[in-house]
Amino acid sequence: MHSTYYAEAQKLAQKEFRRCTAAGQHPYPPALDAFVTADRFSGGIDLGIASIPMEFIVGTRSAGRTNAFARNFMPLLPVGSEFSSKWQSLCQAHLDIGIRDPIKVYEYMNRYYVEEGNKRVSVLRFFGAESVDAHVTRVLPEVRSDPETEMYFELIDFYRVSRTNYIEFTKPGSCARLQQLLGKSAGELWSDDDRANFRAAYYCFRQAYEARGGRQLSSTVGDALLAYLEVYGYQDLRQKTDQQLKKSVAHVWEEITLQQESPSIDVKLAPEEEKSEGLLAKVLPKAEKPMKVAFIHDKDPDLSGWTFGHELGRQHVQRVFGDKIETAAYFNALDADPLDVIHEAIADGNTVIFTTSPRLLPASLRAAVDDPKLTILNCSLNMSHRYIRTYYARMYEAKFIAGVMAGSLAGGDDVGYICDYPIYGQVAGINAFALGVQSINPRAKVRLEWSSVGGLGSAMERLAGQGVRLISSQDLARLRDSGHTPFGLAIVTENGTVNLARPVWQWGVYYETILRRIQDKTFQSEADRSAKALNYYWGMSAGVVEMRYSDKLPAATRKMAEFLGRSFRAGMCEPFRGPLYDQSGHPVAVRDQTLSPEQIIDMTWLNENVVGAIPAWGELDETARLTVGIAGIMTSKQEN
Numbered sequence: 001m002h003s004t005y006y007a008e009a010q011k012l013a014q015k016e017f018r019r020c021t022a023a024g025q026h027p028y029p030p031a032l033d034a035f036v037t038a039d040r041f042s043g044g045i046d047l048g049i050a051s052i053p054m055e056f057i058v059g060t061r062s063a064g065r066t067n068a069f070a071r072n073f074m075p076l077l078p079v080g081s082e083f084s085s086k087w088q089s090l091c092q093a094h095l096d097i098g099i100r101d102p103i104k105v106y107e108y109m110n111r112y113y114v115e116e117g118n119k120r121v122s123v124l125r126f127f128g129a130e131s132v133d134a135h136v137t138r139v140l141p142e143v144r145s146d147p148e149t150e151m152y153f154e155l156i157d158f159y160r161v162s163r164t165n166y167i168e169f170t171k172p173g174s175c176a177r178l179q180q181l182l183g184k185s186a187g188e189l190w191s192d193d194d195r196a197n198f199r200a201a202y203y204c205f206r207q208a209y210e211a212r213g214g215r216q217l218s219s220t221v222g223d224a225l226l227a228y229l230e231v232y233g234y235q236d237l238r239q240k241t242d243q244q245l246k247k248s249v250a251h252v253w254e255e256i257t258l259q260q261e262s263p264s265i266d267v268k269l270a271p272e273e274e275k276s277e278g279l280l281a282k283v284l285p286k287a288e289k290p291m292k293v294a295f296i297h298d299k300d301p302d303l304s305g306w307t308f309g310h311e312l313g314r315q316h317v318q319r320v321f322g323d324k325i326e327t328a329a330y331f332n333a334l335d336a337d338p339l340d341v342i343h344e345a346i347a348d349g350n351t352v353i354f355t356t357s358p359r360l361l362p363a364s365l366r367a368a369v370d371d372p373k374l375t376i377l378n379c380s381l382n383m384s385h386r387y388i389r390t391y392y393a394r395m396y397e398a399k400f401i402a403g404v405m406a407g408s409l410a411g412g413d414d415v416g417y418i419c420d421y422p423i424y425g426q427v428a429g430i431n432a433f434a435l436g437v438q439s440i441n442p443r444a445k446v447r448l449e450w451s452s453v454g455g456l457g458s459a460m461e462r463l464a465g466q467g468v469r470l471i472s473s474q475d476l477a478r479l480r481d482s483g484h485t486p487f488g489l490a491i492v493t494e495n496g497t498v499n500l501a502r503p504v505w506q507w508g509v510y511y512e513t514i515l516r517r518i519q520d521k522t523f524q525s526e527a528d529r530s531a532k533a534l535n536y537y538w539g540m541s542a543g544v545v546e547m548r549y550s551d552k553l554p555a556a557t558r559k560m561a562e563f564l565g566r567s568f569r570a571g572m573c574e575p576f577r578g579p580l581y582d583q584s585g586h587p588v589a590v591r592d593q594t595l596s597p598e599q600i601i602d603m604t605w606l607n608e609n610v611v612g613a614i615p616a617w618g619e620l621d622e623t624a625r626l627t628v629g630i631a632g633i634m635t636s637k638q639e640n
Helices: 002-022 038-042 082-096 118-126 147-162 174-181 192-212 221-232 234-239 242-251 253-258 279-283 305-324 338-347 358-370 396-410 426-440 456-465 507-519 522-529 555-569 597-601 622-631
Strands: 045-053 057-060 103-108 111-116 131-138 265-268 291-296 325-330 352-355 375-378 389-393 415-419 446-450 470-472 489-493 496-505 533-538 545-549 587-589
Touching: 002 082, 002 118, 045 103, 057 118, 082 118, 111 118, 118 131, 147 174, 147 192, 174 221, 192 221, 192 234, 192 242, 221 234, 221 242, 221 253, 221 358, 242 253, 265 597, 291 305, 291 338, 291 507, 305 325, 305 507, 325 338, 338 352, 338 358, 352 358, 352 507, 358 375, 358 622, 389 507, 396 415, 396 426, 396 470, 396 489, 396 496, 396 545, 396 555, 415 426, 415 456, 426 446, 446 456, 507 522, 507 533, 545 555
Parallel strands: 057 111, 103 131, 265 533, 291 325, 291 352, 352 375, 375 389, 389 533, 415 446, 415 470
Antiparallel strands: 045 131, 103 111, 470 489, 489 496, 496 545
């Protein structure tokens, strides 16, 4: 009987051997000492006895007897050999009482290499075991800046708190995001119940994922699980039956398959050319019902300049489209469950929904997954979701112009910059302003403060304490806020604040352009041509960002600023063109190298002339934490 098992295992080995040979791969299990130096072994870390995933066992500690196994650890040596007899004896022991003695392995880059117990691994793998007990020694790689090594050290940190070694990801920051989605703070230790509950939920999800065809994807189960949790949450996962879970996985399958795209986001820097109507459509226009469009906000326009700006945008499109559309506004969505507000808008007949805050993204995504016929867009940046699109403006273009103006007016003084939240897009604004200052006044420093750390008034006081009078602050006035006076580029004097120029978000133009694209079907064709998440990141060339100038701005400075504005609109100005250096003097871009849109969006570094830092999670106020938890750059979000 056991010789039959061995013969079956040997056939699996021969099949794997032929596959590897045909693919030009090494057909035997790789030996760790072939690519890890001896000093790395001597510095190994003893992790003790742990249950390790069988699928992560990939090789052996040394070359030794590796030619006895194919790459899948199935036996290659002939039936009747001493090796086959020992393998069959182990097989008998496994069937009688189970293999109990732990094997001995070395762990390197989240993969395991066997020093003692190769045949035990072979037998257990033949019978489909998911894990095996092992005495584990961790061998650390050299510290490098490549994504693979970065991900590995994130997994090490995650293991310290969770003692979980069977989940892996392909994107940096995923471990911290999982910890957050499970409702835990950074560094919070898992209890035994936490580990048991998560393990059960993970393997239930994995079963549903693989039943759907997950093994055909290049992304991992962990990537897919994150995509699922972003939509439904952890408690939902734990409460679903197997059949319910399979249906939910099917609903979010586009989100899951998106995870294998690298990068997963397709950044649209300008509107594509609209489709022209045919002659027949012009002569015999269709009599269609008005498109119903909802704008859902997290705050009230009387109290929030951000919401007020979007409300002006809604009013603009209502005027422009007339009776072809009907718009409705829903305010203070976070006072209750925002998903209920979205459902209310749907019940009111709205088929296009704009949610104007990153804090409304989770509810927007859930609604879009539940009803794929809806068109939902969220005002945020760098969000990798297939079921909704995001939109944001390249405000850094205006910030660069403001920086040039500040540099020309500063003389021998430093200038200030007040930023709201450390979210995607904001660091680009800081650096663009700093580069603008540097381009015309190389000695001037940019003193950075954050209004989300102690409030705007406190940020102003901190700059005043450093002798800074010329400040780039809020992009728009905060209504009914006693500290709203300085906005845009302003000089603080003894007699008050003098506003010189301000960037303007032209939300009406943005919404008008998007709605026209929905009407002429260009919007849908974009999705049909791309397998990635679509992020609109339009700027001055699309008319969604402008600079407005005060009469108190010197004429020569204004002339220079207007020239730069025309350059941006013509696509001829590139603020992030090398050489560029961060605060430590390390090069970010070499001469004549221009950063890609993805590099601009993902910025976590600050330019060499910036004095200040990106705030830690604990320094932020409550509103900022809610926003950063969803759309924050990784250095702030990871401290959650």
